[in-house]
Amino acid sequence: MAGNWKMNLNHLEANLLVQKIAASLNEQQLTDVEVVVLPSFTNLRTVQTLVDGDKLLIGYGAQDLSPHAKGAYTGEISGLMLAKLGCQYVVVGHSERRQYHHEDDALVNSKVKAALTYELAPILCIGEGLEVREAGEHVPHVIAQLDAALDGLTAAQVERVVVAYEPVWAIGTGKTATPEDAQEVCGAIRARLGEAFGATTAERTRILYGGSVKATSVASLMAQQDVDGALVGGASIDAEEWVQICRFPDHIAR
């Protein structure tokens, strides 16, 4: 379960949220489900200090990185810097970056490679907009994004990538894809990984669904064969809601 905080929370609020999450989830729950938070850059040091200091079983990462290692790139943050802060993950190719910062498939591919260079697991976001969905072109659209983002990678590298299917029309809109919609595309992603990199790699690569995931919808999404986890935006900065989402196995058990 990965919580993308987006551009929310200052470092004091981040501190409080992580403490609330840690206090509400016991060791067993944090062992059964991998819980990761993805704060803004300015909160990473705070989260690192908490996680290290209290030996919390919570992972963390960033929401973007530069394709470059260092140099004259004002305003950019490199994978090297993120790795030094103990990040395990970094979001790459989020639709908000594709839309507002005009990131194209080639840049996303170079960011995936930069992340892997510094031992960060890229959370690669792909997904179609409403027009593509209404035209019935969502599967080929998403597969083309996947192919472009993974171009030039070995099977071993692909296994470290986490693929997140996030239909743009479901992000922040309250419109969750149905579990069947999510499965259709996540299944197609796994099939494509199998064709391109072999069955073992397809099996080992984690595929998440993202888009208006809430405590009430997470269990039915997680019940789908090819949905291995969720990438959650809005609901991940609400401590109670997020804790309920991370406790999804309890909902299933009930």
Ligand SMILES: O=C(CO)COP(=O)(O)O
């Ligand atoms: O973009 C998302 C996660 O990366 C999803 O955001 P919401 O959960 O707010 O729809």
